[in-house]
Amino acid sequence: MSHEPIALRQALASFDALWSPRIVTRVNDYDVRVAKVEGEHVWHVHEHTDEFFLVVDGELRIALREPVGERTVTLPTGSVFTVPRGTEHRPSSASGASILMFEPTGTLTVGDRADRYGGELPDHVDATTGHPLVAP
Template identity: 35%
Template sequence: MDYHPINLNEKLSKFTEHWSPKVIGEMNDYQFKLVKIQGDFVWHKHNETDEVCIVLDGEMAIEFRDGEVKLSKGEMYVIPKGVEHKTYAEKESHIKLVEPRGVVNTGETEGELTAENDVWI
């Protein structure tokens, strides 16, 4: 057994690209991912699962078709499954995601921001 903590800042220093989640750990069938975001993402939804966004640094907003929620460092939000949403951040922000293994960042909407899935750092 390997008894070493996962250092979030050290993991964040290993990549620079935006909108490309990196896996840092697993618990049962759930993955913990880090992602750097800046600018606008795409409208998408996850039909089979909720999605958790935890702001580690910076600020972000999650826009819905009928409103939005703004998050700052130390805040989180659970996006219910099947709810269409779009995330954005004016300045680079660091986010931890918690979602089941195999979830694609753009949900059922494929495009140029669809990231390779299950990339570990």
């Protein structure tokens, strides 16, 4: 990890892959990840950790399955939202967005039950714990 300031716009400009987060830095046992997103991710859940989202550019929608039913939150540029642990959710962006996330190091992008997809994840979704950011 770099011990120099990192410009988020430059970090985001350094890759094109969608739904394939890059680890910008670490804070204690958490990764700070940036990603470009467009279209829909998959429904997934993180049983043991919350997931923090900050929309750097564009608009992100997060569909949530909660005990009282389903709802969708809309996050315009500059908005933050935390998905509580144990909440099934599906991020999406119709016209594309750039996001920043905080997640414990080693957290898989498709949640704790990746095996439920039977290895049949959509081609555009990267099941990863994050990729190192190549210096912009």
